[in-house]
Amino acid sequence: MKVLLISANTERVSMVTMPLGLGLVCAATRSAGHDVRFLDLLPEADPRAAVRRAIEAFAPDAIGISVRNIDDQSEQNPRFLLEPVRDVVGECRARSTAPIVVGGAGYSIFPREALAFLGADIGVAGDGEAVFPALLERLEAGRSVAGLPGVHTRDGGPAVARAQAPHLDALPLWDDALVPPTGPDEWVPVQSRRGCPNDCSYCSTARIQGRTIRRRSPRQVVDLIGRLARAGIDRFYFVDNSFNIPERHALELCEALAALEPRVTWRCILYPERVRERFVRAMAAAGCVEVSLGFESGAPRILREMNKRFTPDDVRRTSDLLAAHGIRRRGFLLLGGPGETRASVEESLAFAQSLGLDDLRITIGIRIYPGTPLAKRAVADGVIASEDDLLHPAFYLAPGLEPWIHQRVLAGS
Numbered sequence: 047m048k049v050l051l052i053s054a055n056t057e058r059v060s061m062v063t064m065p066l067g068l069g070l071v072c073a074a075t076r077s078a079g080h081d082v083r084f085l086d087l088l089p090e091a092d093p094r095a096a097v098r099r100a101i102e103a104f105a106p107d108a109i110g111i112s113v114r115n116i117d118d119q120s121e122q123n124p125r126f127l128l129e130p131v132r133d134v135v136g137e138c139r140a141r142s143t144a145p146i147v148v149g150g151a152g153y154s155i156f157p158r159e160a161l162a163f164l165g166a167d168i169g170v171a172g173d174g175e176a177v178f179p180a181l182l183e184r185l186e187a188g189r190s191v192a193g194l195p196g197v198h199t200r201d202g203g204p205a206v207a208r209a210q211a212p213h214l215d216a217l218p219l220w221d222d223a224l225v226p227p228t229g230p231d232e233w234v235p236v237q238s239r240r241g242c243p244n245d246c247s248y249c250s251t252a253r254i255q256g257r258t259i260r261r262r263s264p265r266q267v268v269d270l271i272g273r274l275a276r277a278g279i280d281r282f283y284f285v286d287n288s289f290n291i292p293e294r295h296a297l298e299l300c301e302a303l304a305a306l307e308p309r310v311t312w313r314c315i316l317y318p319e320r321v322r323e324r325f326v327r328a329m330a331a332a333g334c335v336e337v338s339l340g341f342e343s344g345a346p347r348i349l350r351e352m353n354k355r356f357t358p359d360d361v362r363r364t365s366d367l368l369a370a371h372g373i374r375r376r377g378f379l380l381l382g383g384p385g386e387t388r389a390s391v392e393e394s395l396a397f398a399q400s401l402g403l404d405d406l407r408i409t410i411g412i413r414i415y416p417g418t419p420l421a422k423r424a425v426a427d428g429v430i431a432s433e434d435d436l437l438h439p440a441f442y443l444a445p446g447l448e449p450w451i452h453q454r455v456l457a458g459s
Contacts, residue, residue, distance in 0.1 A: 052100075052111045055114040057114075062231070065112060066236075073223075074179055075178060082223075084223035109138050109144050113131055113152040135166050145168060146166040153170075154208065168199055169197070169199075172196040176195070177195050214240065233282060233283035237286060244317065247420045249415075264298040275309075312332075312335070316338070316364065317340075323367055337373055343390070344393055344398055375401070382441075384423050415436065
């Protein structure tokens with residue numbers, strides 16, 4: 047089949063990144079024997095015109111569209127980002143009779159709701175590269191796609207959970223359709239594992255990747271980085287939600303990265319629980335130059351509300367270790383959740399200030415995602431109704447904080 051794959055993201059939310067997930071779907075689709083074209087809309091001045099040109103030039107038999115973000119997670123002025131994606135779907139519909147399949151991280155959080163809003167034919171929740179080739183095989187044979195893992199259809203039939211490959215080494219790790227960024231603040235994403243067992247009260251990761259940790263072999267990951275490094279790419283970003291879980295896997299990665307020639311630099315996200323000096327030393331020796339610490343709060347009571355498994359003392363020890371080994375530290379505060387008060391906000395701000403971080407990002411109000419403990423709490427507290435589908439952004443902001451919290455954070459920035 048002739049398959050057109052479109053990365054629909056045109057936003058530069060938080061950081062500019064490559065469409066790695068769709069690139070992996072592209073690699074799996076090509077390996078299954080299909081003729082694939084890849085279109086990234088981020089650099090396009092007129093996305094709909096770019097889609098029109100691609101369809102007219104290629105005449106695809108199937109179209110896949112990746113959805114990265116639902117909204118920008120801004121409580122004060124939220125921007126709903128599915129409307130431009132719906133425009134892309136509409137352009138595809140107007141120019142082609144090919145079935146339209148949507149997927150991606152954002153889509154996977156709201157598979158039924160997003161499919162209905164976008165007006166596509168089929169949706170894939172979870173590991174798209176694991177199921178998309180099988181979906182195409184059924185479409186080509188004129189067979190029903192019902193029953194495939196993670197697949198949703200417009201008729202609302204039952205879907206089988208999310209698509210989730212048990213062994214990541216069987217999936218592609220890269221595709222040459224991906225164009226590495228060249229800007230000074232842009233890094234090439236690499237993923238060494240999926241799944242998160244931490245169960246933070248507000249987090250959507252489990253709906254996208256599941257709670258079971260699934261790892262790639264460190265050798266496979268480092269072989270890719272080495273190949274790209276020899277091609278002149280020397281900056282990488284591990285997009286694993288917590289690079290150090292499990293620590294043994296991360297240590298193996300560090301040991302292999304330290305032996306690479308030419309050398310590379312990289313950044314990652316750490317979960318600040320039981321981080322040891324031996325591990326931080328290995329990270330620095332392997333080329334790690336920056337870590338994101340999503341500690342979210344400096345108040346022990348609020349950390350317990352969020353179901354965090356660390357304390358402010360754990361965060362401080364981790365931060366101090368990173369600084370001692372020359373690794374930049376980016377901190378993140380998430381203020382306004384259940385139980386938050388003016389006193390706990392002040393406690394968090396003072397704690398973050400005391401760490402001497404290289405950068406601090408503060409978010410006010412917590413985006414509510416379906417199926418999370420925060421969503422249940424929001425229903426109980428009357429913030430949302432039990433029937434709300436939450437596709438359009440809703441936020442939890444503890445009573446009594448507005449407008450003070452916005453003024454306080456602005457005054458301290």
